[in-house]
Amino acid sequence: MFSFRRALPLFTVLILLSFSSAPMAAPKADLWPFWQTSNPQSTTTVDHSAWQSLLNTYLLVAPQQTRFRYAAVSPQDKSSLNQYIAGLTSRDPRRLNRNEQFAYWVNIYNALTVKVILDHYPVSSITKLGGLFSFGPWDEQLITIDGKKLSLNDIEHRILRPIWQDKRIHYVVNCASLGCPDLLPEVMHADQINAQLDGAARRFINSPKGVDDKGGQVRLSSIYDWYQFDFGSLTDLQKHLNRYRKQPVTLTSPRYDYDWRLNEIR
Template sequence: MKTKKLNTIASLIFFALTLVVTGQNKFDHSTWDQALILNVSTDGLVNYNGFMKDSSLLYTYFQQLTENKPDASWSKDEQMAYWINTYNAYTIKLIIDSYPVKSIKDLKDPWDKKFFKIDGEWFSLNDIEHKILRKFGDPRIHFAINCASYSCPVVLNRAYTAANLQRLLEQQTKKFINDPTRNTITPTEVKVSKIFSWYKRDFKTDNKDVVDFINSYANVKISNQPNKGYADYDWSLNETKINPTTYVLD
């Protein structure tokens, strides 16, 4: 009887652990992870020629995405990871479909073009960003999605998952804000990315403003600098001409 009871307890524990694990792994992003490792450098430069050569990985991932749209059973982090990866993957597709191209802005309606399907529904990049990702109420998503341009937050060369999402959102936000090629924050001058102007309302949370948000990550705080403004936005393509050889592994 004691052995039977112990077996029952063990079974319940195993079942509970299984629920926890599967709840955090509704979708396997390993195909996208592999494509990123092969074709994105640690500084976020993209080898678009490489993505075209590895197109089988991309199209396998697109098939997985369209067949596994998130539903209410997915955790918030799993949903966010799915849609961030979807946005970034289809931005890559948008570029390679018209490659070579000097800038995403050379394309017609790049963000409003409905050019891919998820579970039979047509989507644009703006649909994902504005109708889905921004609805989560987490302004850090702006530093995880990439618009194929130098002034955008860099393309991370690993896939987002439910397990790494929070850590990577913090990492990418801090990295972007303290990147002198995208923001200048010194004791005498402030020129921040226009992202903080375009999405100003997203950064106003919990009675804090945009400056409060930036200061929570910035190594140099914004306070009484005499020169303040926004940096010019470089829309040129964020590409590298060589195969990346150095990777960041978790």
Template sequence: MATYSRNRLTQLLPFILSLLLLGLNSGQVQAAPKAELWPLWQPTVATGQSAVPDFKHWENFLSQYVRRYADGLNRVDYASVTPADKAQLKALLEQLSTTDPRGWGPATQKTFWINTYNLAVVSLVLDHYPLDSIRDIRLSFSSLFNGGPWEDKTLSVTGQELSLNDIEHRILRPIWPDRRLHFALNCASVGCPNLATQIYRVETLDQQLDAAEQDFLRNNRAVLWQPGSNTLQLSSIFNWYQVDFAANENQLLDYLQQQGAVSPGILSTPDLKISYDYNWNLNTDS
């Protein structure tokens, strides 16, 4: 009987894992990591000892392979990326492993981490392309439960291995509490704010972040009014990271109204319903 049970469990295990992965991939509501500072990355007194990397190859990649479509979505032509261009991105990531940003000025550090995050995401997708979603990338056992490679150590800075979540939630968000970061960081998905066609620069960072915020808020991926059901559908970003935008949902709606993303008439609709949605399909143009 014990042998039969073990054999039966072995047969069912792939089916059980498939159901688990299906549930993880299809779920739209998930708990986002809190912003908790990793003390190692706390900025120090500016010394300028480590040279700021040149993101020229990353900018060349963006200008060549990222295209804006009529629906307002910037799509990436992953299929056309040459081996040489892919190798240049890898070389830049390798250079970052010996770079120490902590002694730079605050704006320089913030810009560095935004560019590094987006570069790391695209490089990761290219390593596993073709695929339907970045959430299909499973690099470790923990990936099964994190809905993708967010906790996997996929790059190194200052010789310290880092995950995408480390950059977003343990460096950027706690050191620079700025809601606009959510519009600058791209997760290679249709539902995500656009991957910019240019790198972020220190001298224009605030203007670029403002533009990224407005670009997303004007698109129905962020806010979609469905009058037939009196439903205001919002990006799940506003649910996962509500704390970065407002203290509660009512204040979140005030923020969206102040930004011109929602009209006062919609907010005064009787029996107004709020829903959240996110499209994890890969932001590819092929």
């Protein structure tokens, strides 16, 4: 996702935070060249079973929304999550092939997001985290890999988006909010990436939080506003949406909205 820079005056930040649908500018894709290297010949696979086990235990999948049972996570499973993340950070992802890399970065992003919530729980919204002058924790350096400190924004906007250049990435990285595309019920698999990306896109675009078309009055997720650079013009966006929509939508002057409340269930 994105965050406001710390240079903003406190008064301005407080005013902006009071409007969940206020216009916001998301970070641009800005390649971090260090992470661009891969090993096409590598047959090494990364074990994400610990993350899958947590999803199986605490993620509730419903027709329109997946929710996470943060309050129910046991101390043992919190430790398991920490160990899983530590195991990933001890690897050099540049030695993996491209598909394994993609699965690596998506899974570590989503696992880190859940860890951030658990580390501060109870909290009503991820936007409440990250310090007084921040809109969320996305700029916080949470992990170190190969001697490089990384934030969630680094993973999404400096690695995933610029390297893979696939708009469907927005459907598989989760921000722990009700307005966000659902947290994947299955870990990202290197040998199923395209199918999982299409499935996540289809689920979000056919949900009211993605596209809500009532009598021609179309409300879209603010994701399509924040990331216009990725999705293109309204014509381009309409074509993208209708590739996955059960009922085609026509875009003229859509409204945008986003629900930042925590995606939890007790």
